[in-house]
Amino acid sequence: MSVNEPITSAVVTVTVNGTESEHEVPVRRLLVHFLRDDLDLTGTHIGCDTGSCGACTVHLDGVAVKSCAVLAVQADGATVMTVEGLAGEELTPLQRSFHEHHGLQCGYCTPGMLMSASALLAENPSPSEDEVKVALQGNICRCTGYWNIVEAVVAVGKGEAA
């Protein structure tokens, strides 16, 4: 839907994790704040808030984006998936693999890592180690040294996750 005259608040309709939500928000509200504060989906984390760390990564119309660098109003009419939307009754193979490979310590970066890795696996179900590293370049982890995260994602592609 187009907006022909400048506005400072807007009704935003977004389908998040399969559920359509409609909220009136100031146009300056970032998507990450919309998800966390308006929709109470606090799995998406705010790390650096400068577009560098990737902790706020979500899928916007199927592609990984940093939700701190998108306005909520830009997502009007779009489909969003957050980390809460990954698992159904059970954890996904990717989530189980992070657990098995000890792909997290403090867990702060984990939602973003999972969203970047799941976007990769949707496009490339059996990525090489190098492909995983490229896909995770936009996500910073301050605990693990990355090895276990990369191993966890590669293992999913090899079908090694339980």
Add this chain to the structure above:
Amino acid sequence: MLLREVGYARPATVEEALSLLAGNDGARALAGGQTLLNVMKQRAASPEVLVDLGKLAELRLVGVQGMTLDIGAMVTLSALMRSSEVEVSRPILAEVAATVADVQVRNRGTLGGNICVNDPTNHFPPLLVALDATMTILSEDGERTVSVEDFFVGVFETAVREGELLTRVSVPAGGGGDGMSGVTLGAHGTYIANAAASVDDGRWRIALGCVAAVPVRATLVESRLSGVDVDEADVRAAVEGLGETLDPPSDVHASADYRRSLTETSVVRAVLQAAERASG
């Protein structure tokens, strides 16, 4: 971080976008937002109105017309990497797109945004100078085209004036061979020094990033290489003395002298890459 209060419009057509840009003081086009929204957080930019180009499908087209590759200003870097037209007619654009930032930024960030920001460390300004690009700029008064050398005006400044919109970047389709090389912070980080080179039929265009407010043509090196069948020794000889002609900045990442040296090395690598592709 909260942004300052700002107005927002999302035009459905380019005409509406031009009318919004012309009719609102302090209006600014919002492309992918990967730079603009972050500098707005820091208050380094404070537009009054954001004109969101996200719904303008015609700005996302890539096509070859005759001997020209046309790329819409809103084509994302990820789309450049996947474009079959780019792969066939000017693959260096896709290769360089793949080295910008990270997947999430490439999924939102656009070619038009990368060059309209005109950060001296950005990837595409020197590459487009080497490729002899032409920019199409629209306003309510009509269309004008600007050569790449007139497009980049200063740090964060381009030929796009208030009320105007960059809609398309055009480069010659085909060409002989292209190369780009540089030194970055980390694997895919910000450039400290870089060079882009393009050769067609023995004629070279070489552009340097990171050494001045706008990309710098290495015209002396271009003429030394002109028409010769280059090998590594020739290229090293042609680049000799280039650094002394430059006045690059010193910062925490590199002193001016070190940046001169890195620039010479980048030119050698970019030229050899372009030459190899031209002969292959």
